[in-house]
Amino acid sequence: MSSRATYNVPYDTSERERRKKAFIRRRKRKRLMVIMSFFAVALVLVIAIIALTVGLIKKLINEHNEKMTYNDYVGQYSEIWLVDNSNAGKGDQGAFFVIEQTDETKEKVNAKALKYKDIVPGSKGLVIVDAGHGGYDGGAEGNGLLEKTLNLEISYLLKDELLLRGYTVHMTRPTDEFVGLTQRASIANSLDNPVCLISIHQNSLDESEGSASGMESWTYDREGCKELGDAVVEATAKRTGSNNRGTHFRKNLVVTSKTTMPAIIFECGYVTDKSDAEKLGNRAYQEKIAEGIVDGIDNFVASFYDN
Ligand SMILES: [Zn+2]
Numbered sequence: 001m002s003s004r005a006t007y008n009v010p011y012d013t014s015e016r017e018r019r020k021k022a023f024i025r026r027r028k029r030k031r032l033m034v035i036m037s038f039f040a041v042a043l044v045l046v047i048a049i050i051a052l053t054v055g056l057i058k059k060l061i062n063e064h065n066e067k068m069t070y071n072d073y074v075g076q077y078s079e080i081w082l083v084d085n086s087n088a089g090k091g092d093q094g095a096f097f098v099i100e101q102t103d104e105t106k107e108k109v110n111a112k113a114l115k116y117k118d119i120v121p122g123s124k125g126l127v128i129v130d131a132g133h134g135g136y137d138g139g140a141e142g143n144g145l146l147e148k149t150l151n152l153e154i155s156y157l158l159k160d161e162l163l164l165r166g167y168t169v170h171m172t173r174p175t176d177e178f179v180g181l182t183q184r185a186s187i188a189n190s191l192d193n194p195v196c197l198i199s200i201h202q203n204s205l206d207e208s209e210g211s212a213s214g215m216e217s218w219t220y221d222r223e224g225c226k227e228l229g230d231a232v233v234e235a236t237a238k239r240t241g242s243n244n245r246g247t248h249f250r251k252n253l254v255v256t257s258k259t260t261m262p263a264i265i266f267e268c269g270y271v272t273d274k275s276d277a278e279k280l281g282n283r284a285y286q287e288k289i290a291e292g293i294v295d296g297i298d299n300f301v302a303s304f305y306d307n
Contacts, residue, residue: 119164124167125167128263129172130171131155132202132265135148135176139201140201143273143277144281149176170191181255184254188255194261195297198232198266198297203216203271215240219249222256222262223262232297233245233247233266236266
């Protein structure tokens with residue numbers, strides 16, 4: 001032992017120790033790296049598997065929901081609620097939602113939903129509902145009625161009817177606010193592939209112009225517009241028993257001339273006519289107007305798009 005001790009040079013020993021330690025350190029670091037890499041890869045894999053599974057489940061749920069009719073919903077829930085999906089994002093269209101929390105609405109929606117029980121919600125495309133005037137712009141006045149208010153009331157009924165019959169809806173003016181005509185047109189043009197646009201208005205006549213009553217469509221000479229106007233005014237006059245005053249071309253109306261889809265201004269009646277005004281202020285009559293308009297849209301879709 002003593003001879004070996006003298007054989008070893010002190011410098012060499014420390015150098016070997018240092019190298020050995022360095023080697024051990026490197027090996028430890030390498031092992032740590034391998035272990036860490038393994039855990040990193042495992043973590044990525046686990047996240048990927050979770051993401052894929054969640055995605056798959058979501059897809060299956062969506063596919064299932066897309067095929068659900070009102071009947072399925074009625075079967076699934078004791079109460080059926082209509083979704084207010086106006087102005088919803090693209091992916092949200094066609095889902096269910098609450099209109100108003102009243103027993104009356106609930107019953108009515110249930111009854112109507114049962115009537116259209118085989119319709120797949122949101123399956124028939126997007127309709128743009130444009131409530132005319134609003135905010136400081138009241139529109140026509142007569143017999144205690146203000147146009148902007150009637151327009152909004154009828155537009156909401158129209159929206160509900162459209163949703164029940166399988167359309168999705170976008171409202172350009174969902175509240176009593178002023179929305180410019182150019183803005184309405186650009187909102188409409190920004191939407192993805194709409195079926196048509198219905199702008200709700202009320203007509204009026206100065207006393208000096210005599211008297212008039214009934215409903216009519218105003219539109220622009222563009223593909224589908226005249227057909228839409230005729231279909232809507234015909235079906236709505238039929239539903240309400242009102243006077244069909246036909247479809248007329250008007251060149252300077254922004255909402256119909258600056259839009260790209262079939263678009264009409266629908267004049268529901270004359271607020272200045274006593275008999276029309278009395279009916280227009282009545283909720284049941286407003287509902288008939290909404291039903292008639294959707295009948296017209298259905299007829300228009302069947303002849304214009306489906307052929
Ligand atoms: Zn108007």
